[in-house]
Amino acid sequence: MLRACPYPKIFESAPACGVRPFFECKKHDMIELFGISVSAQPIWLTLKVALTTTVILLLVGTPLAWWLAHMRSSFKIVLEAIVALPLVLPPTVLGFYLLIAMNPNGALTQFLHVFGFEGQLTFSFTGLVIGSVFYSLPFAVQPLMHAFEGLPMRLLDAAATLRAGVLDRFFSVVVPLARRGFLVAGTLTFAHTVGEFGVVLMVGGNVPDTTRMVSIAIFDHVESLEYAEAHLLSGMMLVFSVVVLMLVYGINRRFAVKVG
Amino acid sequence: MLKGDLSLKQGDFLLQSGAFEIETSGISVLFGRSGSGKSTLLRAITGLDKHTRGSLSFNGERWQDAKWRLPAPKRDIGFVFQDAALFPHLSVRGNLEYAVRRAPAGGSSLLELAERVGIAHKLDQSVTTLSGGEKQRVAIARALLSKPRLLCMDEPLSALDWRAKGELLPLIEELARETGVPVLYITHAPVEVERLASRVVFMADGRIERIETLREALARPDSSLFDEEGPVSVLEGRLSAPNEHGLCAFGEEGERLWIGAPTHPTDERPLRLRILARDVSLALDDPSRISILNHLAVTVERIDPPKDGRVTVATRTTGGQLLLAEITPWSLTRLELEPGRIIYALIKSVALME
Structure with a gap:
């Protein structure tokens, strides 16, 4: 239903896109649901950050997960622990270190300036995405790793002897057989990024219209005793989360490939 | 190569x-x-x-x-x-x-x-x-x-x-x-x-x-092929059509063996016959009143030293194929076998490798 208000038009003008009787775009950045109106900006920003993070993590996580899945060295447990770190570390700790690393006068920002990067990493969309990528790393890497570990290497050997090169083998054998891993990784990463709070608060701050994501907006509403708005956003998150988890379990059942 | x-x-x-x-x-x-x-x-x-x-x-x-x-x-x-x-x-x-x-x-x-x-x-x-x-x-x-x-x-x-x-x-x-x-x-x-x-x-x-x-x-x-079932000979030859008793002749005249008809058609190609040495007995004369159908005149080529109480005698058929027989050392002395001697190999069982 939110698709009816295409981002980023919503910031420019008032789109006329009330499609459901209970859903209406009131002002340029407000949506109204069940008679409660909340700012739409955190919702779009959250979806945008989550989508960007998911795409990046699938691109980066795939080779990383492959490498980890087939690593024989005892160094593997160290890397596995590092990848899993965001699962146990308080998000504020991760956020704090990222904040230090992305300090506007720090080495990382200066390094990016060499490549023509303008502005700063902290309190910006780029910063939010970088933070989310680290925070959601295990949710992309672990399902992919398990999928790759369960992949019989003989099948790749068979493909190689049938003249399939590396990329050919990846797309013709690995992707179809590990599709469940890719779907679960993508869904979990997206959902987990939508649900983050600590890291985005630390790295992004709470800049209205720039880095305020849904989870922070809920916090703000509660702080301001705007319980109706908090209810609405929380309810949306709840429904979203249930749907995502059902999707994940559905994927696990539906796309199970019998291997071997 | x-x-x-x-x-x-x-x-x-x-x-x-x-x-x-x-x-x-x-x-x-x-x-x-x-x-x-x-x-x-x-x-x-x-x-x-x-x-x-x-x-x-x-x-x-x-x-x-x-x-x-x-x-x-x-x-x-x-x-x-x-x-x-x-x-x-x-x-x-x-x-x-x-x-x-x-x-x-x-x-x-x-x-x-x-x-x-x-x-x-x-x-x-x-x-x-x-x-x-x-x-x-x-x-x-x-x-x-x-x-x-x-x-x-x-x-x-x-x-x-x-x-x-x-x-x-x-x-x-x-x-x-x-x-x-x-x-x-x-x-x-x-x-x-x-x-x-x-x-x-x-x-x-x-x-x-x-x-x-x-x-x-x-x-x-000492071939490791023999580790499991003891010495084995493989004879090569062609198979004729079955006779009225349902048996087919295998191999050339002089080293002909009778075997059961194969389950699959074998066309005209050469086939291999697998004979365990322990299924081959040796006799100095060609016995006629005996149920074993397959007797071949063979020449003793080599007598291996006894191993596990058995002696392997390597013989050549008239067509020059190698046929191994496993006998006891006592039989060896009784028959006074030595290389060059012509004797008879009695083959109790053969397996056609289709």
């Missing part, structure tokens, strides 16, 4: 083949106990393992040397795995098309080959619904459709029941002959060696012990 010297470490196992030259015609069987390095050698030859070291050339074409390795997809090797390794996400047809799409044009079509290996009626089924024997048929067809210059088979029959084995052995032999593709075939079953091999590559402890023709391998008293 497949020529090289390869080494490959896999876990705790170290393959160090030593220099070898294997002729690239017919079926070369890699034989040895489990853990002798057969599969590792085959992997090293295919180029599937990047940790392989050493040198390798195929019919004069360089495949590997100290600094360089031709990647597996470029070696034109067909590979049939022990468990078939079919792609579970593709149908039978999909598996075969996978090979066709990546192979050079020409040769047998997908349908012809599917027909030939007997899976044409299963083309649209999922490979997970196939029996073990059917899976191997698809795997063989898939490997051949990739137009290989060398076909490697890693114990393709070991996971199958005796019936499927009995059907696939002749198929493999016929396909090797029809396509002319040289085959490297791994097995630890002497029966498969005796049935298929043009030559045998003996492996033990991660190295190649020796490469011999099947004839040479069977003439060697």
